[in-house]
Amino acid sequence: MINWLMQIVTLTRFSLGTVPQRKGAATAAAVGIGGVVAVLVGVLSIAEGFRAAMATTGDDDLVIVLRSGADSEMTSGLSREETRLIADAPGVARTADGPLASSELFVIINLLKRSTGTDANVPLRGVTNGAAVRGDIEIVEGRAFEPGRNEVMVGVGAARAFAGLEVGGRIRVAQVDWEVVGVFKGGGGAAESEIWTDAAVLQPAFQRGDSFQSVTARLTSPSAFATFKDALTTNPRLQVKVFKQSEYLAEQSSMLTGFIQSIGVFIAAMMALGAVFGALNTMFSAVAARAREMATLRALGFGSSPIIISVLLESVILAVAGGGAGALASYLAFDGFQAATINWQSFSQVAFAFSVTPPLLVFAILWAVAIGIVGGLFPAIRAARMPVATALREV
Amino acid sequence: MSERNGALVHIERVNKTFRRGAEEIHILSQLNLEVPQGEFLALMGPSGSGKTTLLNLIGGLDRPTSGSVRIGGDSIDQMSNRRLAAWRARHIGLVFQFYNLLPVLTAERNVELPLLLTGLSSSQRRRHVEAALSVVGLTHRAKHYPRTLSGGEQQRTGIARAIVTDPTLLLCDEPTGDLDRKSGDEILALLQALNREHGKTIIMVTHDPHASARATRTVYLDKGRLSSEKPE
Ligand SMILES: Nc1ncnc2c1ncn2[C@@H]1O[C@H](COP(=O)(O)OP(=O)(O)OP(=O)(O)O)[C@@H](O)[C@H]1O
Ligand SMILES: [Mg+2]
Numbered sequence: 001m002i003n004w005l006m007q008i009v010t011l012t013r014f015s016l017g018t019v020p021q022r023k024g025a026a027t028a029a030a031v032g033i034g035g036v037v038a039v040l041v042g043v044l045s046i047a048e049g050f051r052a053a054m055a056t057t058g059d060d061d062l063v064i065v066l067r068s069g070a071d072s073e074m075t076s077g078l079s080r081e082e083t084r085l086i087a088d089a090p091g092v093a094r095t096a097d098g099p100l101a102s103s104e105l106f107v108i109i110n111l112l113k114r115s116t117g118t119d120a121n122v123p124l125r126g127v128t129n130g131a132a133v134r135g136d137i138e139i140v141e142g143r144a145f146e147p148g149r150n151e152v153m154v155g156v157g158a159a160r161a162f163a164g165l166e167v168g169g170r171i172r173v174a175q176v177d178w179e180v181v182g183v184f185k186g187g188g189g190a191a192e193s194e195i196w197t198d199a200a201v202l203q204p205a206f207q208r209g210d211s212f213q214s215v216t217a218r219l220t221s222p223s224a225f226a227t228f229k230d231a232l233t234t235n236p237r238l239q240v241k242v243f244k245q246s247e248y249l250a251e252q253s254s255m256l257t258g259f260i261q262s263i264g265v266f267i268a269a270m271m272a273l274g275a276v277f278g279a280l281n282t283m284f285s286a287v288a289a290r291a292r293e294m295a296t297l298r299a300l301g302f303g304s305s306p307i308i309i310s311v312l313l314e315s316v317i318l319a320v321a322g323g324g325a326g327a328l329a330s331y332l333a334f335d336g337f338q339a340a341t342i343n344w345q346s347f348s349q350v351a352f353a354f355s356v357t358p359p360l361l362v363f364a365i366l367w368a369v370a371i372g373i374v375g376g377l378f379p380a381i382r383a384a385r386m387p388v389a390t391a392l393r394e395v
Numbered sequence: 396m397s398e399r400n401g402a403l404v405h406i407e408r409v410n411k412t413f414r415r416g417a418e419e420i421h422i423l424s425q426l427n428l429e430v431p432q433g434e435f436l437a438l439m440g441p442s443g444s445g446k447t448t449l450l451n452l453i454g455g456l457d458r459p460t461s462g463s464v465r466i467g468g469d470s471i472d473q474m475s476n477r478r479l480a481a482w483r484a485r486h487i488g489l490v491f492q493f494y495n496l497l498p499v500l501t502a503e504r505n506v507e508l509p510l511l512l513t514g515l516s517s518s519q520r521r522r523h524v525e526a527a528l529s530v531v532g533l534t535h536r537a538k539h540y541p542r543t544l545s546g547g548e549q550q551r552t553g554i555a556r557a558i559v560t561d562p563t564l565l566l567c568d569e570p571t572g573d574l575d576r577k578s579g580d581e582i583l584a585l586l587q588a589l590n591r592e593h594g595k596t597i598i599m600v601t602h603d604p605h606a607s608a609r610a611t612r613t614v615y616l617d618k619g620r621l622s623s624e625k626p627e
Contacts, residue, residue, distance in 0.1 A: 006511050017499030296495040299456055300556075301484025301512050303477065389448075389457040392491075 007302050011310035014297075016317065018290060022282075029282035030322030032275040033371050037326035037364045039271055041356055042334050043263060044363070049355035060222040061093075062134070062245035065215045065232065069239075072252065073106040076213045078240070085238055086215045091228030093218045095132070101217035102129035105202045109173050109195075112163040122158055123194045124173065126202030133218050134186065142167035142182030147198045150205075153182035155192035165195070174205040190249055216245070280375045282318070287311060287379040294383050295391030304384035311383055315376025316369055323368025330364075331356045403564065403596050404430035404453055409462030411448055422448050424619035426462070435590040435597045437607035439625075440616035446600040447568055449616065453598060454487045454566045455479045467563055484512040488557030490567035494549040496541040496556075502548075503528065503537040506555045513560065527555040530593075531585060547578030554585060558595070565589065567599040571606055583609045 019026050065086050070076035087101035094100065105126035110119045131137040131144065145151035152171070159165045169180040178197065185192060203210065219228055229242045287294070294307060335356040411423040422445040430436050440446050451457035452464050455471045464472045466486065474482060496505045503524050510520040528534050531551040541549055550570060557565055567586065571579035587609045589595040599610065607613040617626045
């Protein structure tokens with residue numbers, strides 16, 4: 001047993017020692033695997049970051065009410081009468097100015113992306129009481145829009161991503177120019193990707209009459225949710241469904257998160273296939289180049305299984321080195337990287353940060369190990385199967 | 396180790412055929428050979444006559460198509476690959492024409508390789524390696540890598556590796572085939588000394604009459620059979 005381990009150690013040291021002589025091919029394989037891992041980590045960190053952005057935006061006191069049957073604000077519709085009933089429901093927090101509820105319109109407009117110069121969708125939200133309800137909206141530049149005027153304020157994420165969204169800028173929406181008067185933070189991550197204006201101005205611009213799409217309200221406490229929900233769902237004059245804001249956002253993002261994850265795995269699988277062939281190629285040529293040395297060792301009495309294991313180990317070590325470098329590179333490149341992507345349910349832009357988490361890195365390294373094993377197995381078996389006398393002849 | 400009749404190597408009615416496509420080529424036919432303990436045998440013959448093939452059979456690197464190969468009482472044609480590998484490690488020292496040293500290991504690490512298959516401790520291994528290197532006169536080159544050694548020095552390293560486990564039988568396939576006359580002579584003198592002073596049984600394949608002159612006996616392989624006379 002000791003003997004057998006010694007054989008493996010010797011053979012592995014030997015084969016690793018020859019790596020510098022095979023720099024080119026070995027580097028190519030390691031880089032290939034590193035690339036796979038980098039892309040995998042990169043893509044999955046998008047899903048991870050997106051999920052994190054969506055999960056942290058929810059505030060437990062906040063609720064959103066949609067028409068029953070609608071699965072997003074886009075497809076929802078509520079009359080003014082309905083929004084009034086919702087605002088007056090039990091459980092909604094109140095101030096001297098009335099209930100903390102905002103009736104909102106939600107439309108999608110097209111703006112030029114700064115990064116690509118192409119059009120992309122941005123949500124434009126008309127609010128009646130949006131900032132007060134959310135409580136954490138903070139103007140970081142300029143001022144809030146004035147009710148009744150064609151003015152907008154923009155979330156910092158949107159301001160960063162789209163051209164013309166700086167204070168003093170103008171955007172043309174529904175044949176009218178709107179002036180950008182302020183930039184805001186807060187409202188959870190989601191609102192920062194939006195443009196806000198007065199609902200009363202947005203209604204005529206988009207021929208919405210006196211209707212809205214959703215109501216966002218603040219409850220007196222998270223425990224008031226059941227009372228609030230019961231009151232709305234049992235009211236025969238309302239056909240609505242009620243979400244905690246956190247649940248709503250998680251649901252909105254789940255499809256996208258899943259989509260990004262499956263794309264990530266798909267791209268990584270394709271690249272992995274390429275890397276496996278690269279690794280196979282390297283290992284085959286490594287084994288071929290060392291056929292005489294391997295044959296010599298076997299002639300001296302070294303066993304086949306230590307040879308197989310040493311070739312596999314070499315392949316795995318190369319893969320882990322490449323994969324580790326790839327993971328590190330993508331961590332440095334992607335972690336915390338600010339990005340915006342499309343929310344496929346509303347087809348609008350959502351700003352978020354890539355998030356490279358430790359489990360993600362472990363997962364990626366495991367991929368590298370798997371690639372290394374698959375890449376090393378066949379050359380290893382070939383190396384060990386070849387008759388010694390034949391191998392010795394292959395100078 | 397030796398048999399009743401004193402022969403260490405006992406080869407009887409051995410046939411070896413290779414398949415090249417559909418064609419069968421008979422390399423060795425009904426070949427017999429006995430090598431007594433303590434002999435230094437030179438094996439000569441034209442290129443392609445099967446000298447290496449025969450040496451491989453004796454060294455347990457290959458198996459006969461039929462016939463028996465017994466070395467020191469072990470029927471090695473019957474052994475599993477696994478047992479055969481262990482048997483080689485224990486009984487056979489191999490010297491190659493092109494030395495077959497591992498380029499990434501120093502001379503002493505190359506010599507140590509066969510000892511890794513034994514149960515020796517590292518200090519015991521070091522002693523054996525030093526002894527083998529001093530026998531071949533390479534103590535001062537112990538830490539050198541093969542590429543920094545001359546051909547003759549590389550071959551001496553190869554011989555040190557072959558004798559470090561004190562094997563029953565030393566098999567050399569054209570050990571001077573890649574060396575100039577002077578280095579070749581030194582290697583032959585070394586083999587001769589191993590035979591005379593250390594009692595090593597040696598079988599050496601060679602093309603060189605100079606080399607065979609050092610041996611105690613010369614046999615010729617031609618058309619699948621051995622003879623003690625040089626063929627026409
Ligand atoms: N594995 C094999 N498959 C097919 N043919 C083989 C195989 N091994 C050897 N041969 C053939 O058997 C014949 C004898 O080969 P061998 O190497 O034993 O000759 P040799 O006497 O050592 O020649 P040389 O003096 O050139 O080294 C050659 O024709 C060779 O091509
Ligand atoms: Mg030969």
